[in-house]
Amino acid sequence: MAIGETVPSGAPQAGRGVLSPRPATPPPQRWGLGLWAWLLQRVTGVLLMASVALHFLSKVVVPLPRPAVLLNDSLLIVLVVYHAFNGLRVVLIDLGPGVRVRRAVFWGCLGLGALTAAWMLAVYLGPRI
Amino acid sequence: MPMTATMSPPPAASPAASPLGTFTLRAYRFDPQVDAQPRWQAYEVPLLPQMTVLDAVFYVQTELDETLAFRCSCRVGMCGSCGMTIDGRPALACQTPVAARGRPRRPLESGDAAMPPANPGPPVAAAGPGPYLPAAPAGGSPSAGSPRGREASGASARPGPRSAAGRPLFEVTVAPMRHMPVVKDLVVDMAPFFEKYRAIVPYLVPKDKDAPPITVPEGSDLRGEIDEQLECITCGLCYSGCAMVGLNPGYLGPAALTRAYTLIADPRDAAREARLKIVDDAAGLWSCRTQMACTDHCPKHLSPTRAIQQLRGMVVRRRVLRALRWWSEDE
Numbered sequence: 384m385a386i387g388e389t390v391p392s393g394a395p396q397a398g399r400g401v402l403s404p405r406p407a408t409p410p411p412q413r414w415g416l417g418l419w420a421w422l423l424q425r426v427t428g429v430l431l432m433a434s435v436a437l438h439f440l441s442k443v444v445v446p447l448p449r450p451a452v453l454l455n456d457s458l459l460i461v462l463v464v465y466h467a468f469n470g471l472r473v474v475l476i477d478l479g480p481g482v483r484v485r486r487a488v489f490w491g492c493l494g495l496g497a498l499t500a501a502w503m504l505a506v507y508l509g510p511r512i
Numbered sequence: 513m514p515m516t517a518t519m520s521p522p523p524a525a526s527p528a529a530s531p532l533g534t535f536t537l538r539a540y541r542f543d544p545q546v547d548a549q550p551r552w553q554a555y556e557v558p559l560l561p562q563m564t565v566l567d568a569v570f571y572v573q574t575e576l577d578e579t580l581a582f583r584c585s586c587r588v589g590m591c592g593s594c595g596m597t598i599d600g601r602p603a604l605a606c607q608t609p610v611a612a613r614g615r616p617r618r619p620l621e622s623g624d625a626a627m628p629p630a631n632p633g634p635p636v637a638a639a640g641p642g643p644y645l646p647a648a649p650a651g652g653s654p655s656a657g658s659p660r661g662r663e664a665s666g667a668s669a670r671p672g673p674r675s676a677a678g679r680p681l682f683e684v685t686v687a688p689m690r691h692m693p694v695v696k697d698l699v700v701d702m703a704p705f706f707e708k709y710r711a712i713v714p715y716l717v718p719k720d721k722d723a724p725p726i727t728v729p730e731g732s733d734l735r736g737e738i739d740e741q742l743e744c745i746t747c748g749l750c751y752s753g754c755a756m757v758g759l760n761p762g763y764l765g766p767a768a769l770t771r772a773y774t775l776i777a778d779p780r781d782a783a784r785e786a787r788l789k790i791v792d793d794a795a796g797l798w799s800c801r802t803q804m805a806c807t808d809h810c811p812k813h814l815s816p817t818r819a820i821q822q823l824r825g826m827v828v829r830r831r832v833l834r835a836l837r838w839w840s841e842d843e
Contacts, residue, residue, distance in 0.1 A: 412690060413600035417803035418755055476802045482818045485804050 416489045420469055427466045434459045453511060460503045468496035530558030535610060536680040537568050539580060540687035543696050550694070553577075556680055559610065565684060566594050566605035569698070582686075582698040589811055592747025596698050597687040602749040604811045610684050689752035691761070705748045708764045712772040712790055717783035726780045738774045741819050743812040750806035750816050756799050763799040764791065766806035766816030773819035776826070792827045 437455045441447040447455070472492040475481030481488045537557045542550035555572045566584055573580045584594040587606045594605040692700040750766035757763050764772075772791045775781050791797050797820055806816040 412597070412602075412753065412755070412805075415803065415805050415808050417805060417808070421755075421801050421803045473802060476804075476817070477821055477824070479818065479821060482804065482807060482815050482821065485807070 416486060420472065420489060424466065424469050424473075427462045427469075431459070431462045431466060434462055453508065457504055457508065460507065461500050464496045464500040464503065468492040468499070530560060532559040532561070533681050534558050535568075536683040537572060538683055538685045539569070539572065539697065540685075541580070541697055542688075542694050544694065545696075552685075559681065563610050564606055565596070565598050565603075565608045565610055565686060568610055568684065569605060569686060580698075581696040590745065592745035592749075592811075595689050595747045595749045595752065597685075597689060597752065599685055602689060602753040602809045604747060604749070605686070607811055689748055691752055691754075691757045692748070700748075702748055704761075705751050705765065705767070706746075708768045709746065709771065711764065712768045712775075713783055713787055714768070714771045714775070716775060716778065716781055719780060719782040728779070738777050741770050741774050741814055741816075744770055744814060745812060747811060749809050749811060753805040753809040755803055755805060756801055760795065760799050762795040764796050766800075766820070769797065769800070769823065770814065770816040770819040773823050776823065788823075788827065788830075791823060797824050797827065 434455055437447070438459055441452050441455065469492060472481060472488050475488050476485070534556045537555045539553050539555065540550060541547075541553045555576050557568050557571050557576075560567065566582075566587060569580060569582050573582070582594065582596070582605070584606065585591040586593070589604055589607045592604070595602060596605050597603075598605065598608050686698060688694050688698050688700045692702055692704055695701050744767060746767055748767065750770075751757055754763075754766055757765050769791060772787055776784050776787050776791075781787075800817070800820045802817055802821075804815075804817045807814075807818070810816065
């Protein structure tokens with residue numbers, strides 16, 4: 384039986400249900416803000432290790448080309464700021480008040496983080512490019 | 513892809529007709545006894561005023577396909593039987609209006625794309641479309657004459673103005689709750705959920721059976737924290753929505769931990785220490801990653817995350833005090 388074909392049932396009026404071409408798996412759960420924040424915290428944590436290592440290398444071991452340093456340091460700023468502000472959000476949740484106003488805390492921390500990162504990037508990159 | 517059709521003949525009813533149009537209900541179909549693979553099945557359902565997702569699956573079962581299995585009982589959000597994954601979110605079918613497209617706890621608003629009029633008016637003479645249908649108004653409904661059993665493609669079924677061809681107004685997907693084995697279609701075996709619930713000894717263990725019961729007044733601070741967590745109906749939606757249960761199947765889950773908290777914080781309970789020991793575990797309190805999906809999806813507006821955080825606070829305070837005591841004794 385072809386996908387999309389009417390389900391046969393033998394009755395003249397049959398077939399209001401149709402088989403669908405969609406994959407036959409449960410729909411993915413829609414992700415809430417908390418799950419995104421959690422995942423990004425892990426991702427930024429791992430990326431931070433690489434970025435900090437690269438930063439250390441460029442400062443102490445072997446100088447990297449200037450564009451690579453600027454790119455890595457800019458990335459480092461963004462990663463550090465997100466990780467720090469989301470960490471602040473988690474602390475607020477741990478202490479209690481963050482649960483009730485979780486969306487406000489999430490967007491508040493994200494907004495403050497974005498402002499901080501923008502300011503830091505401007506201060507860092509402004510004189511260098 | 514192998515497909516198995518396990519349908520019995522639907523009743524030979526007259527075409528589904530509703531003055532408000534129709535929508536597509538896409539249901540997850542799976543009978544582990546028969547099917548090798550689950551599949552999606554789409555049904556065109558007439559939209560009724562104030563219709564809930566439970567009304568829609570009832571309509572499908574009554575009018576279109578009696579083999580669709582789902583579970584329900586009270587229909588008013590008290591029993592917690594009709595938990596499903598609706599449009600990707602865990603929710604009670606009886607509390608989710610179809611016009612809100614599965615968004616939990618969102619009241620029907622006049623701006624909804626598929627919002628029916630507040631008072632659709634008295635039905636005209638019934639044309640025999642079945643118990644779930646209002647009669648079609650004179651002149652026919654926009655959906656009358658539309659081909660039944662039509663493929664409802666995802667792109668064309670999104671909310672929006674009804675096209676001239678009379679396509680469904682929008683689509684609602686219903687699937688079983690997650691993290692529990694499917695018994696059939698939308699019915700899951702909640703044994704894993706209740707096994708974990710039982711693991712925390714979910715009942716009050718009185719301190720002294722012969723003593724008169726301790727009275728805790730309603731407004732007392734003692735009850736302040738617990739009161740808001742007592743309304744749990746063990747529907748399993750928090751368990752279904754928790755990503756950490758999916759990653760760690762041994763995790764007790766939000767409902768069991770919330771129940772544990774209400775008992776641990778209860779001064780009348782004698783099993784406090786034993787219960788704290790059970791929940792103070794990697795598969796207990798410490799598996800929570802405060803993603804708060806449980807709080808987002810709880811149909812009773814409870815916050816299991818908050819209960820878990822309170823328990824964590826208790827455990828940390830006890831550990832710190834124990835360390836201080838050990839240190840001072842050592843001195």
